[in-house]
Amino acid sequence: MEGIKGDNLLKDKKVAILGGGPGGLTLARLLQLKGAEVKVYERDFNKESRVQGAIVDLHFDSGLKVMTAAGLLDSFKNVYMRGADKYRIVNKEANIYLDETNDGKEDDFNNENFRPEIDRGVLRNLLIDALLPDTVVWDSHFLSMEQMNDSWELKFKNGTTAFADIVIGSDGHLSKVRPYVTDIQSLYSGTTIIQGEIENPESACPEMYNLVNNANLLAMDIGKTIAAQPMAGGGLTFYAASLYPENWTKNSSINFNNPDEVYAYLVDYYKKWNPVFFTLFKACKQFIVRPLNYFPIDQHWEAKSNVTLIGDAAHLMPPSGEGVNTAMLDAFDLSECLCNEEFNDLKTAIAAYENKMRSRAAVLAKEAIESIQDFASPSEQSIKELIEMFQS
Ligand SMILES: Cc1cc2nc3c(=O)[nH]c(=O)nc-3n(C[C@H](O)[C@H](O)[C@H](O)COP(=O)(O)OP(=O)(O)OC[C@H]3O[C@@H](n4cnc5c(N)ncnc54)[C@H](O)[C@@H]3O)c2cc1C
Structure with missing residues (x-):
């Protein structure tokens, strides 16, 4: 240079x-x-x-x-997460609505719809x-x-x-x-997410690990969603998303630094859902709450x-x-x-x-x-x- x-x-x-x-x-x-x-x-x-x-x-x-302009596309191709661009959509009972994980489509960097994922x-x-x-x-x-x-x-x-x-x-x-x-x-969008990470989901919450199946999992029901995605090294990240009033994080009585309190809140909020999702919350040792804003x-x-x-x-x-x-x-x-x-x-x-x-x-x-x-x-x-x- x-x-x-x-x-x-x-x-x-x-x-x-x-x-x-x-x-x-x-x-x-x-x-x-x-x-x-x-x-x-x-x-x-x-x-x-x-x-x-x-x-x-x-x-x-x-x-x-x-990445191409930066001369880094080949490096990217060496480290992106194969398969993680596939989606799985399930309902609150964890029954699968849509599954792309076995669609047999090959990764193709010339296809403008191919969206490779990277940690x-x-x-x-x-x-x-x-x-x-x-x-x-x-x-x-x-x-x-x-x-x-x-x-x-x-x-x-x-x-x-x-x-x-x-x-x-x-x-x-x-x-x-x-x-x-x-x-x-910035302005508040009306949506807040509670985010968590699990380093060892294969042993900490194996059913959820299998449900995610190295894909982008969206679990949806009227009024609330849980998204879960793989991370490099075998971990999982999840987002529990819903609509909340502005400043809910500050005004709620939940101590978001206490995983037991957040767990209790989430289990109650998702009480009509399949308990398999609670294993995700249980395995998480630290939550981050994110009110979503925009300019x-x-x-x-x-x-x-x-x-x-x-x-x-x-x-x-x-x-x-x-x-x-x-x-x-x-x-x-x-x-x-x-x-x-x-x-x-x-x-x-x-x-x-x-x-x-x-x-x-x-x-x-x-x-x-x-x-x-x-x-x-x-x-x-x-x-x-x-x-x-x-x-x-
Ligand atoms: C829950 C969630 C999921 C998302 N999922 C996706 C997705 O799937 N795909 C997608 O494209 N986007 C996604 N986004 C958006 C994406 O994360 C951001 O748009 C993107 O990271 C912005 O990049 P950036 O470089 O502008 O800022 P950032 O990624 O935020 O990086 C900012 C950097 O600045 C550093 N920094 C901050 N303050 C200071 C300071 N005062 N002094 C020095 N350093 C500082 C930080 O440590 C960080 O390294 C998601 C966002 C959220 C909240």
Whole structure:
């Protein structure tokens, strides 16, 4: 990777990417391919810190396209989770409505409907390994920054500081960079999920392990859903989703740090369901409760000349399978704009990127907001439609 040449806007500039999630790491890789000087500041203590959450699927026109542009598609093909893109949909009795696990379809990266899944931690390692040594500065929990002439002084929780000419916020849904770009706040979607992980499901809850069968399991009944997915290393992640009032987490009397209390709540909430699902809750030793928020779809701000946002920090939306893919597309578009010699200055380049990013995100966020209720609180009709969609 050679240094930036010619009139490129990043010539002699230091780029700080705040947050080493899929968006930030992809951006670092793409910018390094163009010769830019880049550091990624990540709050996790080191590379071994465990990435929470289950698998994510990359799509033909977004995640996979960007992996190709980053020269990483072959590495991806070596580590994606075969079979995990298949769906199993069951009812509350755990009777199977739809099963793709034996459909006999071959993995085909040329098929635009093929959406290979990858464990989040595996994806993170793949992206980190593609960066120049010491690109990621671990234990760098960003707190604030101050403008010093044309550059920024960044301040981290561990007392260290750093300088950068351009700052990119890829620090996710509670971004601390976002307030330097816009004061537009997120809104509550009406859905809250209770998430759990089980490291050894084969022994801790074997019936559930078999029901998931290394696929994407959706268990649906009127008003509530449980989703479960495999993780690398044989684990399982699950999400218990439903509609709850805003601030329910704070206002409920449940101590979400006490697994016994959460277990008792879930068993009561799902009391009409097959007890096999309770084995999932029993095996979980730590729950995370996530009210799902989103940024308004018509959000707009005036571009700055030296700070911008990508991924969830820019356009948080309810989960719809697009979040990682969109964060990677943002990384691609921003790297193309910042290194495009046709723009006269950084502000124009950032404005061009942000316009494209916001228009794309508005369409996806609208779909995600409309579909989250059908996921978290399905009706008889929406379950029927979902099954028909998979069958077609
Ligand atoms: C329950 C659930 C399921 C989902 N399922 C899917 C799915 O199947 N497919 C999909 O595409 N998307 C899914 N998403 C959405 C997806 O997780 C996000 O859209 C995606 O991870 C956004 O990537 P990002 O790089 O912008 O941010 P993140 O992945 O959130 O990464 C942000 C990074 O910044 C770091 N960070 C945060 N604050 C700071 C700070 N102050 N200083 C330094 N570092 C910091 C974090 O440690 C993290 O590494 C799901 C989301 C949820 C909640």
